[in-house]
Amino acid sequence: MNLSIAIKKVHDYLAKNIVINPMLESIIIARYVLKKDDMFILSNPNLNINLFDYKKMIKIAKKRIDGYPLSYITHKKEFMGLEFYVNKNVLIPRPETENLVEHAIEYINKYRFKNILDLCTGSGSIAISIQRFTNANVIASDISYSALRVAFINKTFLKSNIFLINCNLLNCFKSGFDVIVSNPPYILPSEFETLSKEVKHEPKIALLCDEKYELIEKIIKKSKNLTKYLMLEISPNMRKFLESFQEFLYIKKDYANKDRIAVFKF
Numbered sequence: 001m002n003l004s005i006a007i008k009k010v011h012d013y014l015a016k017n018i019v020i021n022p023m024l025e026s027i028i029i030a031r032y033v034l035k036k037d038d039m040f041i042l043s044n045p046n047l048n049i050n051l052f053d054y055k056k057m058i059k060i061a062k063k064r065i066d067g068y069p070l071s072y073i074t075h076k077k078e079f080m081g082l083e084f085y086v087n088k089n090v091l092i093p094r095p096e097t098e099n100l101v102e103h104a105i106e107y108i109n110k111y112r113f114k115n116i117l118d119l120c121t122g123s124g125s126i127a128i129s130i131q132r133f134t135n136a137n138v139i140a141s142d143i144s145y146s147a148l149r150v151a152f153i154n155k156t157f158l159k160s161n162i163f164l165i166n167c168n169l170l171n172c173f174k175s176g177f178d179v180i181v182s183n184p185p186y187i188l189p190s191e192f193e194t195l196s197k198e199v200k201h202e203p204k205i206a207l208l209c210d211e212k213y214e215l216i217e218k219i220i221k222k223s224k225n226l227t228k229y230l231m232l233e234i235s236p237n238m239r240k241f242l243e244s245f246q247e248f249l250y251i252k253k254d255y256a257n258k259d260r261i262a263v264f265k266f
């Protein structure tokens with residue numbers, strides 16, 4: 001079978017099962033299975049591909065139809081212009097989190113802040129991006145060892161010198177940071193069923209907090225003695241809860257005009 005026919009079959013299979021961008025995804029799947037770049041895939045429609053590779057492409061398409069995220073298959077996700085390794089142990093970095101990173105970078109560069117903590121780092125995407133675009137020292141922490149292994153891979157491949165720590169929230173820290181940045185788990189257990197089938201494949205520990213946002217409250221209260229500023233990624237329905245804290249400064253909207261970043265000053 002030639003490559004263009006294989007891609008068309010994968011495309012039709014994805015399209016029939018309502019995958020949103022079947023053309024792009026069929027090319028990404030071919031690129032991944034054949035270990036070639038887009039240019040090669042698009043300029044070699046007559047390339048003969050063997051049955052083994054074709055079956056592999058169809059197997060991946062089946063996983064996609066079950067909602068298994070494409071980034072977990074290709075192990076790649078672009079964030080802040082950098083390519084991060086991801087696997088099923090970490091949240092796939094989201095475009096809206098770039099709002100938080102850009103805001104933190106603005107503060108850090110403006111006030112020449114030096115000591116930054118990325119709490120709940122997951123793949124390390126926030127910490128590594130902040131370090132790449134500032135002169136700050138960045139510590140990245142997470143409760144999950146398997147997430148920290150992913151952060152370590154990214155730190156190594158992106159030649160970053162962030163410092164990784166395994167820690168439950170802020171329990172390991174005693175001394176001062178200028179800014180704590182965090183995209184903590186903030187989905188309520190009662191909202192879980194409303195999530196897309198793709199998101200449901202991501203680790204629950206990365207998604208879910210508790211019905212009363214106690215985890216978020218702990219972060220805010222513990223930050224008091226540890227940092228000048230706390231910047232949190234939030235869900236738009238957390239505004240009232242966050243505004244009740246004395247140290248609350250403001251909420252910034254994301255590019256989709258939704259409440260997305262909460263800033264606290266201590």
Ligand SMILES: C[S@@+](CC[C@H](N)C(=O)[O-])C[C@H]1O[C@@H](n2cnc3c(N)ncnc32)[C@H](O)[C@@H]1O
Pocket residue numbers: 090091092093094097119120121122123124125126141142143144147167168169183184185186205206207
């Ligand atoms: C929403 S994900 C954020 C990942 C990454 N920072 C990003 O934005 O792509 C939340 C992360 O918090 C971590 N986490 C959950 N509970 C935690 C806790 N009690 N202490 C530290 N990290 C925690 C999870 O392991 C997960 O990696």
